[in-house]
Amino acid sequence: MIGDNLLAYAFMAGGLACFALFSWYPLIRGIMLSFQQVNFVTDPYWVGTENYVALFEDPLFWTAWRNTLVFSGIALVFGYLVPLFLAILMNELRHLKGFFRVAVYLPVMLPPIVVVLLWRYFYDPGNGLFNTVLSAVGLPTSQWTQSSGTALFSLVLVSTWANLGGATLMYLAGLQSIPGELYEAAELDGASVWQRLRHVTIPQLRFLMLVLLLLQVIATMQVFIEPYQLTGTTNPDTITVMVLIYRYAFTVNNDFGLAAAMSVTLFVVLAAFSAVYLRLTRSQES
């Protein structure tokens, strides 16, 4: 049986080897690491659940999860609805379609570090762009990333601006694949713009919206570069799960076991969302 398909297995072997080496092995090693203490000189030794106990006792663990969930929540409100709205607008355009498509996608093409440095200048509470504009038109200025009330929201703004282009284009592609006859039929029935949106567009896009929602949840939960660059690894108002993992491993604790334990908690949460995503895509395909 295997002998018959040896050639096929041989073709798969390279891909499988790569997967095993670069995906599965690190994953299993990471889970093992979370139950070990590592110093890279002697072999790692097992410490049972010590890392997890230390993790759950660290108030920052809960702070980071709370911040991450709040960030994801706000990011979804903006990053999920704004691209949909933009895509519908762009779909209705008669002129300059190409220009807007490029314009909306431009920020996605910027390297994330450039985006963050750019926004650091926008947000500068002293002479940054935003406060300069606000005071010029007589509005009160804000501390942006530098006050606990507005910091997390400010990070969401950066992240949304940087990433909405991708989602917008996907929605646009979805919108353009909706058969024109449906709209024509709706128009003949005397449906208004809103009714067409409600009864034709949204139902047709429902599946795409659901997939994008899950993908965005998975992506926003892994937010790192915005809080890391704009507010640092020690700021309790904005520390996220990924920043805390980084902090455990590299900047404060130098404790890879603890960082691995934190990574495992993130992995479990993201795996749950991914399972939902896979199930949905599979049911749609079938």
Add this chain to the structure above:
Amino acid sequence: MGTPRTRTILGLLLVVGLGFGTAACGSGADDTEEGGRVTLVINGLPPATEAANHQRFLDNVAEFEKLNPDIDLEPREGKMDPQTFAAKLAGGQLEDVFYVYFTDPANLIAKRQVADVSEYLADFPVTQQIKPEVLRVFQDDKGGVYGLPYKNYSMGLLYNRELFTKAGLDPANPPRTWAEVREAAKKITALGDGHVGYGEYSKSNTGGWHFTAEIYSLGGEVAVNDGGTWKAAFNSAQGKQVLQQLKDMRWTDNSMGERQLLEWSDLLQLMGSGKLGMYVATADNIPTIVNQYQGKYETYGLGPIPGGAGTLGGGEGYMFNAKASPAKIKAGLKWLTFWFTSAERFEAENKWSADNKIPIGLPEPAIFTGDAAQLQAAADAKYANVPQENYAPFKAAMPSIPVKLEPPNAQQIYAVLDVAMQKVLTERDANVDQLLADAEKQVNQILASVR
């Protein structure tokens, strides 16, 4: 038909597999020592972009190898980078002798990632002249030595002399107390045009680091050893004074600028731009400001840390890979005492630096005592090429200000204290007492957990 093809495919797979296998195994440093020859991998080689320093390092290597024909040095670029250190260690790529900052040794010793070199020190007499308080950085609690210092710095007040003059302050007489700092900062801010009187850190552990220097300056402590256990000690009158002063300067006087959450390079950049009056720093900031941010040596002065009851010291040195053989450790100690931890070398180094327009005479505490310290002082005075009078206030006060080292688990404590610094600098109604109490609780947890 199928068999040869199958064989070929299996052969290919084997080759691919072997390729992956060898790629996955890091190749460690060559440990063979045939015929008494030792190959020693060292780092600290300046990058090729710093052409003069790079060449100087290689010249020293060549000279050392001529004197020690049985030792081959393999110099590598790079200093201490915490983010790659563990990976290098895991991959067997860590140098035999590697560069560290004073903040690193305690952690590396506790994790057993470095070798104890105590038993070999008797053969290197210059190590007897290292200041005990500096050598202590590289020791464990039993007195075992794991490395040697190279440079030592202590914090003072770095200030812009031109802005002092413009603001009607005396550049030869920098502020000696925190009250004077506050007044001077007001005057400099009053120049307008975006001038900032006094700059302060609060991000990426630098806030906690400065808080430590400032509480030392008032005679306070961050952590004290109480009968064998460490306890947080900064929730004190001095700790309150540090935070309250910053809060008042930030919100009442508006003399610290709007932009906060600054980290290391931010204040150097601001100083280089000519907009910043003062900040707490070590002398080695000055060449960086000049080289990277277009400053001029004449512009900057260094005064003692305000308060003057103590200051925070730091520095750099070299440690030994835990896996280094005795032959490598001896070779490493030879190399270090040939150049980095060597009093005889000061003269030649300073001459070369002066010829290459590299600053000599920045005020730094010596790492040696006795004859070695005098040799260094004489060599520094002979070749000094940066304005000595600008650092006179710092130098004059140096002997009377005790240099204290960082608390244990410094980086973790700094991360906690960063929060207190952030809050007073970014929240107008920050509660100093509450911030200190919160930080104290967390720091006590850090000090209690021996992980």
